[in-house]
Amino acid sequence: MPSLSSAALEQLFLNARTHNVFRPEPIPETTLRQLYDLMKWGPTSMNCQPARLVFVTSPEAKALLAPALSAGNLEKTLAAPATVIIATDSLFHEHLPTMFPAYDARPMFAANAELAASTAFRNGTLQGAYLILAARALGLDCGPMSGFDAGKLNAAFFADGRFQANFLCNLGIGDPAGLHPRGPRLAFDEACRIV
Template sequence: MTTSLSSAALDQLFCEARTHNAFAREPVPEATLRHLYSVMKWGPTSMNCQPARLVFVTSAKGKARLAPALSPANLDKTLAAPVTVIVAIDTRFYEHLPTMFPAYDAKPTFAGNAELAASTAARNGTLQGAYLILAARALGLDCGPMSGFDAGKLNAEFFPDGRYQANFLCNLGVGDRAALHPRGPRLTFEEACEIA
C-alpha cells in the first residue's frame, strides 16, 4: 500500500471541494488543459477501454454552438465559465482495444454486441468523467459538473456523425466562492453502506 494523501490533499479533492456555479474571468491556458488530460487518462477503465472523449469549449464561437443545447438554468453560468468540457463517449471505443488492451483480442466481444458495448462505454466513460473532476481539482481548478442540456441538440452540433455521444458537461476555472450555495448534507455510512 502506498502512503495516504495528506488531509490537505483530501480536502482539496473531496472534503472542502465544492460544485461551482460562478467563475472568475480568468482563462485556463491550453497547456493546463493538456496537463489535465495527461493526468486523468491514467485512471483505470475495464480492459483499458478508455471510451471518454473530451471537447474543451473555450471560445465565444464554441460557446455559441453549445448555448442552444443548454437548459435555462445552466445557460448563463456556462457561457461565463472559462472552459466547458463536453464529456462524451466513443460508441466504437472497441476499435482501439487491439492497441489499448493487447492481452487478447477483445474487440469482437464488443463489436458483435451493441448492448454490451453501450453499457461498457457509458460506465467507463462516466468513470473517466469523474477522473477529470478529480484531476482538475488536483491541479487547482474548480469544477461545475452538470447534466442540464439537450443531448440530441448537442450531439447534432458537435458530433453529427453519431459516433460520439454526450454524457455530461463540466465547467472549469477558478471558482467564485462568494457565489457558492450552502453545502448539502451527505448520507452517513450507515445509510449508504454495509459490510457483508
C-alpha cells in the same frame, strides 16, 4: 502506498465544492493538456478508455453549445472559462488492440451493441469523475452538470453519431461568493453495508 496529506484530501474532497460562478480567467491550453494527461491514467475495464473530451473555450464554440443548454445552466456555462463535454465513443473497441493487447476483445463489443453501449457509458462516466479529481488536483474548480438537450448537443458537436454526450463540466477558478450552502451527505450506515 502512504495516504495523501490532509491538505490534499481537503482539496480533492472535503473542501471541494460544485461551483456555479467562476473568475473570468482563461485556462491555458497547457493546463487542459495536463488535465487530460492526469485523468487518462484512471482505470477502466480492459483499459477501454471510451471518454472523448471537447474543451469548449472560444466564443464561437460557446455559441454552438448554448442552444443545447437548459435555462438554468445557460448563463453560468457561457461565463465559465471552459466547459468540457464528456462524451463516449461508441466504437471505443477499435482502439482495444493497442489499449488492451492481452487478446483481441474487439469482436466481443463489435457483435454486441448493448454490451458496447453499457461499457462505454459506465467507463466514460468513470473517466468523467477522474477528470473532476484531476482538475481539482491542478487547482481548478468544477461545476459538473446535466441539464442539456443531448440530441441538440450531439448534432452540434458530434454530427456523425459516433460520440454521445454524457455530461458537462464547467472549469475555472471558482468564485466562493457564488457558492450555495453545502448539501448534506448520507451517513455510512445509510449508504453502505459490510457483508
